[in-house]
Amino acid sequence: MQDTAPIYEAKTSPPAKLAIKGVSKWFRTGRADVQALDNINLAVGEGEFVCLVGPSGCGKSTLLDVIAGLTKPDQGCVLADDQVVAGPGRHRLVMFQDSALFPWLTVFGNVMFGLKRSPELTRQQRREIAAYHLQLVGLEKFSKSYVHELSGGMRQRVALARSLAPDPRVLLMDEPLAALDALTREQLYFDIQDIWQRRRKTIILVSHNVREAACLADRVLVMSPSPGRLREEFRIDLPRPRDVNSPEVAALANRIITALRGHLKAAPRAVS
Amino acid sequence: MKRAAVIVAFFGSLILIWQLAAMSGRWSPVLLPPPAAIADYLWGAMSDGSLLEATAVTLYRLLIGYAIGLLLGLPLGLLTSTSEYFEDTIGALALGLQTLPSVCWVPLALLWFGQTDGAMLFVVVMGTVWSVVLATDAGARSIPPIYARAARTMGSEGLDKWIRVILPASLPYVVSGMKQGWAFAWRSLMAAEIFVTILTGFGLGHLLHYGRELSAMDQVIGVMIVIVLIGLVADKILFSPWERFLHRRWGTGLK
Numbered sequence: 018m019q020d021t022a023p024i025y026e027a028k029t030s031p032p033a034k035l036a037i038k039g040v041s042k043w044f045r046t047g048r049a050d051v052q053a054l055d056n057i058n059l060a061v062g063e064g065e066f067v068c069l070v071g072p073s074g075c076g077k078s079t080l081l082d083v084i085a086g087l088t089k090p091d092q093g094c095v096l097a098d099d100q101v102v103a104g105p106g107r108h109r110l111v112m113f114q115d116s117a118l119f120p121w122l123t124v125f126g127n128v129m130f131g132l133k134r135s136p137e138l139t140r141q142q143r144r145e146i147a148a149y150h151l152q153l154v155g156l157e158k159f160s161k162s163y164v165h166e167l168s169g170g171m172r173q174r175v176a177l178a179r180s181l182a183p184d185p186r187v188l189l190m191d192e193p194l195a196a197l198d199a200l201t202r203e204q205l206y207f208d209i210q211d212i213w214q215r216r217r218k219t220i221i222l223v224s225h226n227v228r229e230a231a232c233l234a235d236r237v238l239v240m241s242p243s244p245g246r247l248r249e250e251f252r253i254d255l256p257r258p259r260d261v262n263s264p265e266v267a268a269l270a271n272r273i274i275t276a277l278r279g280h281l282k283a284a285p286r287a288v289s
Numbered sequence: 290m291k292r293a294a295v296i297v298a299f300f301g302s303l304i305l306i307w308q309l310a311a312m313s314g315r316w317s318p319v320l321l322p323p324p325a326a327i328a329d330y331l332w333g334a335m336s337d338g339s340l341l342e343a344t345a346v347t348l349y350r351l352l353i354g355y356a357i358g359l360l361l362g363l364p365l366g367l368l369t370s371t372s373e374y375f376e377d378t379i380g381a382l383a384l385g386l387q388t389l390p391s392v393c394w395v396p397l398a399l400l401w402f403g404q405t406d407g408a409m410l411f412v413v414v415m416g417t418v419w420s421v422v423l424a425t426d427a428g429a430r431s432i433p434p435i436y437a438r439a440a441r442t443m444g445s446e447g448l449d450k451w452i453r454v455i456l457p458a459s460l461p462y463v464v465s466g467m468k469q470g471w472a473f474a475w476r477s478l479m480a481a482e483i484f485v486t487i488l489t490g491f492g493l494g495h496l497l498h499y500g501r502e503l504s505a506m507d508q509v510i511g512v513m514i515v516i517v518l519i520g521l522v523a524d525k526i527l528f529s530p531w532e533r534f535l536h537r538r539w540g541t542g543l544k
Contacts, residue, residue, distance in 0.1 A: 107442070
C-alpha cells in the first residue's frame with residue numbers, strides 16, 4: 018500500500034480564526050425567560066486550542082451551538098474569518114458527547130458522510146480521504162463494522178475521524194470524552210493532541226473536566242452560570258504532548274478549580 | 290432442542306385436553322368436534338384444492354390492500370411527524386379513524402362499491418392506513434434530534450438530510466408500523482370477507498361464513514386455524530426478524 022498520508026496533510030485547509038462579539042442568548046421557558054449567555058466576547062486565533070470549562074448550566078454548550086451556527090444568538094454575532102456565521106456549515110464541524118454516529122452506516126460510511134457534500138472531490142479521492150482518517154484514529158481494521166459493534170471509545174474515535182475528514186477549519190467538541198472510562202479517555206488525550214499537532218485545526222472544546230482542559234488546551238476559559246459569562250482565562254504553555262497525570266497539569270488544574278469555585282460562589286443564584 | 294420440546298408438549302396437551310373434552314360426551318359433536326374431525330376437514334379441503342384456492346384469493350386481496358395502505362400511510366406518517374399543521378389535521382383524522390373498528394367501514398363500502406373486490410380493498414385500506422400513519426408518526430418523532438444536528442453541521446440540509454438521515458433513522462419505526470399495519474389489514478380483510486359476498490372469488494372469510502351457515506363446525510374451526518397460522522407465519526418470518534435486526538443495529542428499544 019502506498020503512503021497516502023502526506024498528500025492529505027499537505028492539503029489541510031488553513032485553520033480559521035473566530036471572533037465572538039457581544040453574544041447573548043435567552044431561552045423562553047413556561048414562566049420566564051432564562052438568560053443562557055450574557056455578552057460573550059472572545060477571539061480565538063488560527064489553530065488555537067481553546068477549552069471552555071464551567072459547571073453544568075453555565076451555557077458552554079449553548080455557546081458552542083452558537084459558534085456552530087446551530088443556534089442563533091439573540092444579540093451579537095460570531096465571525097469566522099471575518100464572515101458572519103449564519104447557519105451550520107462544514108467548515109465548522111461539531112463532535113458531540115454522544116458520538117451521534119449513524120447506526121445504519123458502517124464505520125467507513127460514517128466517515129464518508131460529510132465528504133459526500135464536497136462536490137469537488139472524486140469518488141476515489143473521497144474513499145482515500147476517509148481511509149486516511151480512519152487510519153489516523155487507528156480504526157482502519159474496523160471500517161466495515163457497524164456502530165453497535167464498537168465500544169464507547171471506538172465510537173468517539175470514529176466521530177473524530179468523521180469530523181476531521183471533510184477538512185473543517187474549526188472543530189467544535191462538546192464534552193466528547195465525558196461518557197468514556199478513565200483509561201480510554203487518557204488514551205484519547207494523547208490521540209487528540211497528536212492529531213491536533215499534525216492537522217492543525219482551530220479547536221474549541223467544551224468540558225466540565227478541568228484536568229482535561231488543562232491537559233489539552235492552549236487557553237482555558239472559565240465560565241459561570243445564570244447567566245453564562247466568561248470569567249477568567251488561563252494560558253497554558255506546557256510542552257506537548259502533555260500527560261493528564263503529570264504534576265504540572267495537576268497544579269494548573271487546581272488553580273483553575275479554585276477560580277471556578279470562586280466564581281460559582283460569587284454568581285447569583287438562579288431564580289427558581 | 291429443549292425449546293422445541295416445550296412447544297410440542299404445550300400444543301400436544303392442548304389437543305389432548307380438547308380430545309378428552311370431546312370424548313366426555315358432555316357437548317354435542319356438532320358443537321365440539323374432536324381434533325381428528327378438524328384434521329379430516331383440513332386434509333379434504335387441501336386435497337380438493339378449495340382451501341388453497343381460498344387462501345390464495347385472500348392473500349392476493351390482503352397484499353394489494355396492504356400495499357395501498359402502506360403507500361398512503363408511510364408518507365402521511367412521516368409528514369405528520371414533521372409539521373404541526375399536518376399533525377393537527379391529518380394526525381387528528383388518523384387518530385379518530387383508527388379507533389373505528391374496520392368492520393364499521395363495511396356498510397359504507399357496500400353502498401359505495403356494491404358486492405365487488407373494490408369494497409373489500411376499501412375496507413382493508415381503511416383498516417390499515419391509519420394505524421400505519423400513527424405508528425410511523427410515533428417512530429419518526431423518536432428519532433434522536435442529535436442525528437439531524439450532526440447532519441446539519443456536516444452540511445447536509447433539506448432533501449439531502451431527509452434522504453440520508455431522517456428516512457434511514459426512522460426505518461426501525463417504519464417496520465414496526467408495517468407490522469402493525471399488517472395485523473390490522475388481516476383483521477379488516479377477515480371482517481370484510483365474512484360480510485361481503487362477491488362472486489369473483491371465495492376467500493377464507495367466506496369459507497368461515499359458509500361453515501356457519503352449514504353448521505359445519507369442523508370447517509369453522511379448521512379455517513380459523515388456517516387464519517391463525519397465516520398470521521403467525523407472517524409475524525414470525527416476515528416482520529419480527531427484520532424488526533429485531535433493525536432495532537439491534539440502530540440501538541433503539543426492543544432487544
